[in-house]
Amino acid sequence: MARPSKKRRTLASVDRRRLRRDATYTIPELAEALGVSVPTVRNWRRKGLEPIDDNVPLLFHGAAVKDWLDLARASRRSRCGPSQFYCFSCRVPRVAESGSLRVLQATSRTLRLAGFCHHCGGRMSRNFAAAAGRALFARQGQSDLAVSGSPHLEEQSARGPK
Ligand SMILES: [Zn+2]
Structure with a gap:
């Protein structure tokens, strides 16, 4: 019953269903909701995950995050x-x-x-x-x-x- 390590979670194992499409999330909130580390979310941001605008703290649409994760996973599948x-x-x-x-x-x-x-x-x-x-x-x-x-x-x- 060891809980899965937060840091080991990859794009493929992230459970996107834990995000609400109509909600907005800060980076720490996204990390918490998806069970990944804050640096992981920052890394996604560098890879193209886009916030709603440039205002700090950055906010992300749940729907946009889900879509981005889907696309990232699909592109990984085709290598x-x-x-x-x-x-x-x-x-x-x-x-x-x-x-x-x-x-x-x-x-x-x-x-x-x-x-x-x-x-x-x-x-x-x-x-x-x-x-x-x-x-x-x-x-x-x-x-x-x-x-x-x-x-x-x-x-x-x-x-x-x-
Ligand atoms: Zn060719």
Whole structure:
């Protein structure tokens, strides 16, 4: 009956059902609700989990966190990195050719991006959490993202290691 260690919990084992879609959470509240450490949540933030705005303390929508966790888990399943697409020609995750990204569809929570495989030139597309998709655009130097509402980019703070 040892309780699972809080620090050992991974993205895959986090129980998203413990979040309420209509609630808002601070970082410590998210950590508490999901049974992970505060540094883990900060790490998610660096990986693209987006707060409601820049006001401190940062607040996160339960619904947005759930969606982000779903997408993060899905991309992990296909072994795509946070900025990779699955290329059906190469049959492995690939990065998009620089400058080739286009927005196919945008909602408040997700971005469907298309690009061309850096390796074979094949067409690739994938859904990203909105923040992750915008961060990818920013890294590729494509800041002219035509999304209604034009959310502000946080290139300097969102840029994680690789
Ligand atoms: Zn390819």
